[in-house]
Structure formats: structure tokens, C-alpha cells
Amino acid sequence: MNIKKDILIRVRLAFLVVCLFACAIVYKVVHIQFMEGAKWKKISKERRIRYQPVFATRGNIYSDNGSIMATSLPFYRVAFDPTIAETKTFNAGVDSLAMLLSRFYGDKSEDYYRRKIKNARHAGRKYIRLNSRQINYQDKKMMAQWPIFRSGKNKGGVIFEKVEKRFKPFGLLAERTIGFINEDKNGAGLEFSFNNNLAGTDGEALFERIAGGNKPIYDGTEVQPQHGYDIMTTIDINLQDVAENALYKALVEKNADYGCVILMEVKTGEIKAIANLGKTKGGYIEDYNYAVGNQGRTEPGSTFKLASMMALFEATNVQLEDTIDTGNGSYRIKNTTMTDAKNGGYGKLSVQEVFEKSSNIGVAKLMEQHFSNNPQLYVEYLNKFGLNSTLGFQMDGEARPFIKSTQDRSWYGTTLTSMSIGYELKLSPLQTLAFYNAVANNGVKVQPIIVKEIRKADNVIQSYSTRVLNEKICSDETLKKLKIMLEGVVQNGTAKNIRSSDYKVAGKTGTARKVKDGKYVKLYSTSFAGYFPADNPKYSCIVIIDSPRGVNVYGGDVAAPVFKELADKAYARDLAMHKPMRARVVANKDSLPQVKAGSFDDLSLICNKIGISNHNASADEDWVKVEPHMRSFKFMPNPVLSGKVPDVTGMTLRDALFILGNQHLQVQVQGEGKRVEKQSLAPGANIEKGSKITIVLS
Structure with missing residues (x-):
């Protein structure tokens, strides 16, 4: 009996505790709801509403004639606040709106959209995203006239969320030069190098965090974004197209690893075309800026012989008619053997013929004769020409040139002769071209430029003019000799296959063996650098084709024809370069000349x-x-x-x-x-x- 009573007492106590706990909960709920309701609503609102950035529109990138190369196009996602529209407007238009949404997006039924909208309105949801697919501006204008939506944002509840996408009207043309920038602010090309100008300054506005997304609140406190500036490049779209097509054909024909082309105006340094193509599993794409960056910095080979001859003429009184015996095509220097391309050698050659035929032995012997006692003098001349310095190019990622000094631990007994023919040193294609351009420009070395103006609408914010890096790279006498030799290469030497009857070309071929795993292999980096018309230079150009395969893989066979194709097109479309037609007196006026x-x-x-x-x-x-x-x-x-x-x-x-x-x-x-x-x-x-x-x- 006592046990039963004890159990009853315990049950009653437990029940009392539960009742008291329940009452406490009810009290707390009532207290929070009615006594502290305003406080918690304020906290909730503060957490739901916050400032978020409103992104600025990115500036455009233009070619030299004002054609758009990259722009930001507006796209939109369609969201909806179904609680805003009046009942009469909502009921009258919801069926038609659901039908139009179903037909436009084609992914869900009319009934699905009707239920989604009605359920959201019944639940009091102030934001739903109708579809994640983005629409363009024309679609936006059309949708804005649909039932309910036509009442606008404030009365109809439609929300068009702007999303900008970068668009390139010319497709893949100059893709790497235009470049990109990702969400982490990393990238390449003009988009990355001029991001501070293109990006603009973001604004900010209040957004309310609600189920399904963030809804903007326009209360007058928003800060408008400052849109990005436009940049005007020096690129000529037509010449860029020719350069890429000519390069692509050569790469495919020779199954090469990569290639690049740069075309530059001699006087101004303005780059009119810059093409870079690398091999991938799917073909050739612009995967890297070989013309400027570290991956394109290689041993230039025979195109560097121009610098060696410039140093020779500056330091000595050597004349073009002087001769050198190149022997049977094989020359022993220390513990290495240097060879010429021709089996059996060239024998005795003039200095001009040494350059025209690109005789390694001839150049090496000339360097030995005049610089072996003081090789540092040769290096100092190269530095004087600016070959050891970067160009300060406008785009990020310019490679640093490497010109060896006699103080370097790697300087060896054969280094002088190796450097003289373009080995044991490294230059980017753009740095080599700037040197050749200086010869074409009567010794004035100018900085290559690719952007000439930064604009806001029609207002020029900043302009970039031609900058002289070296007023006189060498003497006029040396320049005269170099120009004769460069023209001779095309008239009589290793590039005579690109000789033109319409205009003169001056230039130099290059074929440098590649290094793999520390050893030279039977793969070559082929090149041609030069300018045209030779008698009054308008353009300078360099072509690099890396690791061509098959037969005839020298610079004159692979790279020079690409130069020729680009030069022909540039010459054909520039009437100012054409020689004036001379009028002839007709001997017999009764006989008309043949003009069609x-x-x-x-x-x-x-x-x-x-x-x-x-x-x-x-x-x-x-x-x-x-x-x-x-x-x-x-x-x-x-x-x-x-x-x-x-x-x-x-x-x-x-x-x-x-x-x-x-x-x-x-x-x-x-x-x-x-x-x-x-x-x-x-x-x-x-x-x-x-x-x-x-x-x-x-």
C-alpha cells in the first residue's frame, strides 16, 4: 500500500513539473511575440538587409579603326515578386503569363508555372526566380510587355537581374592578345594588363535576403557604379586576320609546335598584328603569348647575326667587300665543331656573302679575328644596342632578355662564337623585332606599343605616343652596310624565294637548334625578321615557327613565306607604299594605249x-x-x-x-x-x- 502511494506521489510531481515547464514555454513565446516582438523584428530585418556591390560595366576594347574587339553585353535572369500585383491584375494575367513562360523557356508546362506563381503568392514569398536561363536585351523588352509584367517593377513585380558577359565580335581573332581576367583577378593579355582602366568602380545598393535569392531595395542610398574606360588599340583587324591565317597554314603544313607573328609600323612602333598559335589535341589555338612572354624567349639563331655584324662594323673598319675563308664547311673551335648548311662549305666569301648565305663559320671567324682578345667589348656593344634590356611593353608578362657576360660562370672558350650566331643567349620575338625595326628606322629604336588611347566615350583620358628608347643605335655608316646586307639576303641569299617584283624586302632568316634535356636535338626554331618596302620602310615583321617537321625546315623555307604573304597583303591595301605611275607620252596619238x-x-x-x-x-x-x-x-x-x-x-x-x-x-x-x-x-x-x-x- 505504501509503495502504491509513493508511486502516485511521484507521478503527480512529474506531471506538475511538466505543466510548469509548458507554462514557462507559453509565457516565453507570448513574451517574445508581444513584449519583445519589435526588437526581434528589427534584428531580423538588419540581418536580411545588407549592402551588396553593384558591378560596373566593363569598358570596350577597340581596333585601330574603331571596330569593337571585346565588349560587355547585358543578359538577364527573370525573377518575380508575386505579392506586389493587385488581385484583379494578378487573376486576370496569371494564366496568360504561365502560358507565355512555358512557351518561351520550353522546359516546363504551363500548369507548372501557374502553380509556382500562385503558391508563392499564397505563401507571401516576395522573390522567386522563374527560370535560371539568361535572356538577352531583346527578350527582356518582349517580356516586359507580358501580362502582369507590363505593370512594371513597382506594380507588376517583375525583376530583371542584369548579368554581363564578355563578347568578342571577331570570335577567336587576336584571342590571346585581348586576353581574359577571372574572378580571382588573374588573367592575361589586354584584359588583364589594363584591368584597372577597363573594370571601372563598382557601386553598392541595399538587398533584402529572402527565400530564393536577394531582392534589391531602391531607397535612394544606393551608390551608382562608375563604368570602365575603353581602350583603343593599334591592331588592324584585316592584317590581324591575314597574319593568323598565314601562320595557321604554315603550322599545319609543317606540324609545328607553335608559332607567332608580329607586324609593326616602323616609325611609330604601333603593333598592327600579333598572332600566337600553339598546338593542342584539337588543333592550333591562341594558348600563350609566345611573341612577348617567357615561353617564346629562345635562342634566336641566325637572326641575331645582324647584331653581331653591327658590333663588328662599329668596332672595326671591316668593309662588305673584305673576304673570309669559310673552308670546307667544318670549323673546329676548342673542343666543338661548327658547321655550315652547305655540304663542302662555301670557301672564300665576302663579308656581305657571309651574311647573305648565313655562314656560321664566316661570322664566327670574323668575331674571333676582332673580338677574341677582348670578348667583353662585343658584349658591351650588345648592351649598348639595348639587347639586354626589356622594352617596357604595355602588356604584362614581357620576358627578360638574357645576354651573357664574360663574368658569368658559364662563359666558356666557345661562348663568343656561339653568341655571335645566336646561341647561349635568349630574346623574345618582340625584342628581336624592336632591334630590326631600329635598323629600318635609320637607327632610332622605338618602344613597341599596342594601346594608343584610353577613352571615356569621346573624351581621351590618356594617350600613348611613340617613345624613343635609343636616339641612335649605331652610326650611319654601319646602318648603310647593314641595310645592303639585309636586302642582299632576299635578293641573292637564303630568302630569295620571297623576292618581290613590286617592292623590296630586307630581312634575315634564322634556324636555331632546340635544346631538350640539356642537349641540342634535331628540332629547330625557324624565323624570319625584316622590313618592307626596303627603300622606304613602312612595316617591320618577325615570324617564328617552332619545331617544324618534314623536309625543308629552315627559316627561309618555313617562316619567310608567312612574312611574304602578310607583306603582300599589307602592301596591296596601302596605296601610299605604291610607286607612283609615270605618265608616258604616246608617240602616235591615233593609237590608244591598252587600258581596260x-x-x-x-x-x-x-x-x-x-x-x-x-x-x-x-x-x-x-x-x-x-x-x-x-x-x-x-x-x-x-x-x-x-x-x-x-x-x-x-x-x-x-x-x-x-x-x-x-x-x-x-x-x-x-x-x-x-x-x-x-x-x-x-x-x-x-x-x-x-x-x-x-x-x-x-
Whole structure:
């Protein structure tokens, strides 16, 4: 009996404790809800609402003629506050809105969107993302007219969340030069190097954290972002396209590892084209800036012989006619053997022929004769030429050149002769080109530039002008000798395969053996560096093709043809480089000269000079066909329309190349003669991307 009573007492006590605990909970709930409600609501709101950045629009990157190379395009995600719209507006439009959403996105049914919107409104949710897919500006304008949405953000509840994407109108053209920047602010190219200008300054605004995302609150405290500046580059889109196509074809043909091309204006240092292509499993892409960076810094090989000859002429009185015996093509220096490309050797050569034929032995012997007692003098000349210094290029990542000194521990008895032919030192292609450009520019070494202005709309924020690095790299007498030798390489030497009858080219081929695992192997870095037209240089250019395979893998066979293709296109589209046509007096005025087609200005000038009557059917046409009429010429319109194949029959080769090149056609020339007799594509046909045309001369 006592046990039963004891159990009852314990149960009653336990029940009492539970009741008291429940009452305490109810009290606390009531206290929090009614007594401290305002306090906790304030804390909750403070935690839900916070300032977040409003990202600035990134600036554009332009080519030299104002074409957009990179821009930020606005895209949007569609979100919705279903609680804002009035009941009448909501009920009248929700079915139509659900139907339109289902048809537009095509991923969910009409019923799915209707239930999603109604459920969110019933639950009082102030933010739902209708679909994660991004839409463009035109889609945004269309959606803004849909039921409920047409009432706007404040009355309809539609929220278009802006998302910007970087867009390159020319696709992969100059991709590595344009570059990129990631979320960690790491990147490459112009996007990275000029990020401080392009990025702008972000603003900030209040956002409320609610289920499904963050909803902006526009209360007047928001700070507007300062959008980024635009940068104006020196890149010529047409020449860039030619450079990349010519480089790509050479790489594919020779199954090479990588290649690069740089085309620069001699006087200004403005880079008009810079192409970099590296081999991947899927083909060739712009994976690295070999023209500027460390991976492209290599032993230049024979293109460096220009620097050696410059040092020789500056330090001695050696003349181009002086001779040197190169022997049978094999020369023992200390414990190594140097060879020439020709089996059996070249025998006795003049100094000019040593350079034209790129004789390693000839250059090495000249260096030994004049610098072996003081090799540091040779090094000092190289430093004087600026070859040991960076160029201060505008893009990040410029490689540091390596020119060995006699104080270096690695200096050996053969180092002088090795350096003289381009080994035991390293330069980037851009640094080599800047040196060649100085020779073309009468000894004035200028800094290469790729960005000429930073702009905000039409206002120039900062401009970059040509900067002289060295007022006179060497004497005028030395320059004269070097120019003769460089022209001789193309006229008579290792690059005579790119000789042109229209303009003169000066340059030097290079073929340097590659090093793998500390040993030289039978792979080569081939190159050609030079300028054109040689008698009045407008452009300088360097081409690098690394590790070409197959037969004929020397610089003159691999790299020089790429130079030639780019030079031909640049020359064809730049009338200022063309030699003026001289008017000739017609011996017999009753006999008219054979003129069929060409530039109206040129033909009219010639006719007026030689006294032939001429009549123009249309004063607005630049290009005309010629019809003989009695003892006069009648000029008929021959319009050149964008996107259409022009009629170049009857024109000179120079005029035909100019017109076809501007229409982005790849031109092949057959036959020999002065004028175009036939063309493979019919005049007026549409031009497809990558179209080729063959013209036959007669």
C-alpha cells in the first residue's frame, strides 16, 4: 500500500513539473511575440538587409579603326515578386503569363508555372526566380510587355537581374592578345594588363535576403557604379586576320609546335598584328603569348647575326667587300665543331656573302679575328644596342632578355662564337623585332606599343605616343652596310624565294637548334625578321615557327613565306607604299594605249598627262572599266560592293590584289603578265568566309 502511494506521489510531481515547464514555454513565446516582438523584428530585418556591390560595366576594347574587339553585353535572369500585383491584375494575367513562360523557356508546362506563381503568392514569398536561363536585351523588352509584367517593377513585380558577359565580335581573332581576367583577378593579355582602366568602380545598393535569392531595395542610398574606360588599340583587324591565317597554314603544313607573328609600323612602333598559335589535341589555338612572354624567349639563331655584324662594323673598319675563308664547311673551335648548311662549305666569301648565305663559320671567324682578345667589348656593344634590356611593353608578362657576360660562370672558350650566331643567349620575338625595326628606322629604336588611347566615350583620358628608347643605335655608316646586307639576303641569299617584283624586302632568316634535356636535338626554331618596302620602310615583321617537321625546315623555307604573304597583303591595301605611275607620252596619238580597267583617279591623271580625251560616266565611282571611243576613253562604273566578288578583269595585278584583299578573299595568281585576263569567281557572287579566288594574268 505504501509503495502504491509513493508511486502516485511521484507521478503527480512529474506531471506538475511538466505543466510548469509548458507554462514557462507559453509565457516565453507570448513574451517574445508581444513584449519583445519589435526588437526581434528589427534584428531580423538588419540581418536580411545588407549592402551588396553593384558591378560596373566593363569598358570596350577597340581596333585601330574603331571596330569593337571585346565588349560587355547585358543578359538577364527573370525573377518575380508575386505579392506586389493587385488581385484583379494578378487573376486576370496569371494564366496568360504561365502560358507565355512555358512557351518561351520550353522546359516546363504551363500548369507548372501557374502553380509556382500562385503558391508563392499564397505563401507571401516576395522573390522567386522563374527560370535560371539568361535572356538577352531583346527578350527582356518582349517580356516586359507580358501580362502582369507590363505593370512594371513597382506594380507588376517583375525583376530583371542584369548579368554581363564578355563578347568578342571577331570570335577567336587576336584571342590571346585581348586576353581574359577571372574572378580571382588573374588573367592575361589586354584584359588583364589594363584591368584597372577597363573594370571601372563598382557601386553598392541595399538587398533584402529572402527565400530564393536577394531582392534589391531602391531607397535612394544606393551608390551608382562608375563604368570602365575603353581602350583603343593599334591592331588592324584585316592584317590581324591575314597574319593568323598565314601562320595557321604554315603550322599545319609543317606540324609545328607553335608559332607567332608580329607586324609593326616602323616609325611609330604601333603593333598592327600579333598572332600566337600553339598546338593542342584539337588543333592550333591562341594558348600563350609566345611573341612577348617567357615561353617564346629562345635562342634566336641566325637572326641575331645582324647584331653581331653591327658590333663588328662599329668596332672595326671591316668593309662588305673584305673576304673570309669559310673552308670546307667544318670549323673546329676548342673542343666543338661548327658547321655550315652547305655540304663542302662555301670557301672564300665576302663579308656581305657571309651574311647573305648565313655562314656560321664566316661570322664566327670574323668575331674571333676582332673580338677574341677582348670578348667583353662585343658584349658591351650588345648592351649598348639595348639587347639586354626589356622594352617596357604595355602588356604584362614581357620576358627578360638574357645576354651573357664574360663574368658569368658559364662563359666558356666557345661562348663568343656561339653568341655571335645566336646561341647561349635568349630574346623574345618582340625584342628581336624592336632591334630590326631600329635598323629600318635609320637607327632610332622605338618602344613597341599596342594601346594608343584610353577613352571615356569621346573624351581621351590618356594617350600613348611613340617613345624613343635609343636616339641612335649605331652610326650611319654601319646602318648603310647593314641595310645592303639585309636586302642582299632576299635578293641573292637564303630568302630569295620571297623576292618581290613590286617592292623590296630586307630581312634575315634564322634556324636555331632546340635544346631538350640539356642537349641540342634535331628540332629547330625557324624565323624570319625584316622590313618592307626596303627603300622606304613602312612595316617591320618577325615570324617564328617552332619545331617544324618534314623536309625543308629552315627559316627561309618555313617562316619567310608567312612574312611574304602578310607583306603582300599589307602592301596591296596601302596605296601610299605604291610607286607612283609615270605618265608616258604616246608617240602616235591615233593609237590608244591598252587600258581596260583600274582606278579612276590614276587613269584620268594618265590620260590628262598624255593628252587623251576621257569621259567619266559616273563621278562617284572609284573603280572603272574603260571603253575606247574614237580617239578617247569612256570610263564606265565598275563598283566594288561589300560582300560581293568584284570584277578585276583588265586590271593590273597591283590593283586587283588591293581590291580582292580588301574584300577578304584569299588570292592565288597564275600566269605571267601585267593584267588580269580571267578570275575564278564570277563578279557579283556572294563572298563566303575563307573564299579563295584565282586570277590569271596575261
